[in-house]
Amino acid sequence: MVVYDSRRKRVGLGREIGGGGEAIVYEVVGRPDLLAKIYNPSPLPGYDQKLAWLLANPPDNPTRALGHASIAWPLDLLYNDRGQFVGYLMPYIQNAVSLLDVFNPRCRAQTLPGFNWKYLHRTAHNLAAALGALHRRGYLVGDLNESNVMVTPSALVTMIDTDSFQVQEQSGARLVIYPCPVGKPEYTPPELQGRYLQGTQQLPEHDCFGLGVLIFQLLMEGSHPFRARWLGGGDPPPIEERIRQGCFPYVKSPPCPVAPPRTLSLDMLHPRVADLVRRCFVDGHHDPRRRPPPGEWERAITEAEKTLVTCRNGHYYSNHLRTCPRCGAKRKGARVPLRSPQPVAPPPVPPPLAAVTCPNCGALNAPGLLYCQGCESPLQPVVCTHCGYRKVPGSAACCPRCGKVV
Numbered sequence: 001m002v003v004y005d006s007r008r009k010r011v012g013l014g015r016e017i018g019g020g021g022e023a024i025v026y027e028v029v030g031r032p033d034l035l036a037k038i039y040n041p042s043p044l045p046g047y048d049q050k051l052a053w054l055l056a057n058p059p060d061n062p063t064r065a066l067g068h069a070s071i072a073w074p075l076d077l078l079y080n081d082r083g084q085f086v087g088y089l090m091p092y093i094q095n096a097v098s099l100l101d102v103f104n105p106r107c108r109a110q111t112l113p114g115f116n117w118k119y120l121h122r123t124a125h126n127l128a129a130a131l132g133a134l135h136r137r138g139y140l141v142g143d144l145n146e147s148n149v150m151v152t153p154s155a156l157v158t159m160i161d162t163d164s165f166q167v168q169e170q171s172g173a174r175l176v177i178y179p180c181p182v183g184k185p186e187y188t189p190p191e192l193q194g195r196y197l198q199g200t201q202q203l204p205e206h207d208c209f210g211l212g213v214l215i216f217q218l219l220m221e222g223s224h225p226f227r228a229r230w231l232g233g234g235d236p237p238p239i240e241e242r243i244r245q246g247c248f249p250y251v252k253s254p255p256c257p258v259a260p261p262r263t264l265s266l267d268m269l270h271p272r273v274a275d276l277v278r279r280c281f282v283d284g285h286h287d288p289r290r291r292p293p294p295g296e297w298e299r300a301i302t303e304a305e306k307t308l309v310t311c312r313n314g315h316y317y318s319n320h321l322r323t324c325p326r327c328g329a330k331r332k333g334a335r336v337p338l339r340s341p342q343p344v345a346p347p348p349v350p351p352p353l354a355a356v357t358c359p360n361c362g363a364l365n366a367p368g369l370l371y372c373q374g375c376e377s378p379l380q381p382v383v384c385t386h387c388g389y390r391k392v393p394g395s396a397a398c399c400p401r402c403g404k405v406v
Contacts, residue, residue, distance in 0.1 A: 142180020270304030
């Protein structure tokens, strides 16, 4: 396919790097910093107006000073040789992986082996900052999930699939809403579970639920906040049903027979972060407006990151804990209380050394000799029955390795 930008300059499509049922993403020939998203077979109705509005009204970029795009915002529209809208150009974030590869411990060990808990906090902070920048300009993600957020090895994030965002276009006195048509049930708030999203106008608190889920997964070893041990009879309901019912397991009396996974506790989180988690999934279940907005997450995670300390095994953890929740070790550099010295028993007195009989000629040799004084044959070594050392001289009374009597 031959495509052109808005100035009718030809854009060369390079290698295909991804895509789905609606579009294919290509590298751009001669521009390693750009990608082209081409709709296949054609864009949805109204997408040209929606993308034009996005292009003309970008949000702030929280990481602009770092030369990084926190949001893969459209940079130009693309047309075919007949002048028909077919796609758009966007930034290409090199060496980035999906958020799933970051919060899943096994994937993280392979893709980002140096990513520790401090980096996970910074990722969560940057994700909240990017969403906050969108909300300030009236944009909503709508389909916030682990697959439309990319993360670099330095914990910088980029939100992708901006063409599916919910957009409000002010056309004179008329407000045109382009809703987000899709959503993953695991990240959809309870009040939208089972709803037809194509015709649903979403609100900021709906995005805030998805943000809370992703931050929880980042800081809680990839576990979903509604993953739990089922204590009731029969098969456990799926996660989306637990979300709908508000079955958050990290409370004293959840509305369902559930309990947290045995290896996880909210206590490992900084108290301010843990409080926002409860507000998001407990208070926010009854009143969605109680869910923390991105700015609150930013401030709480910044505070939490400042309190991180390392244990003697190199794990980061919050300093409100006495020991590392991962290995039980104390803080690196912490003083260990001195114990009272215990009396030590004196070593046993070895018995008198006996003469050694030569296994070759039978002559008696003085203790400590290595060779027979009669035939000069080496004296047979003895195997220590305590440590297995095989070279104990036959004339020795104690093992030279462990010091015990042989």
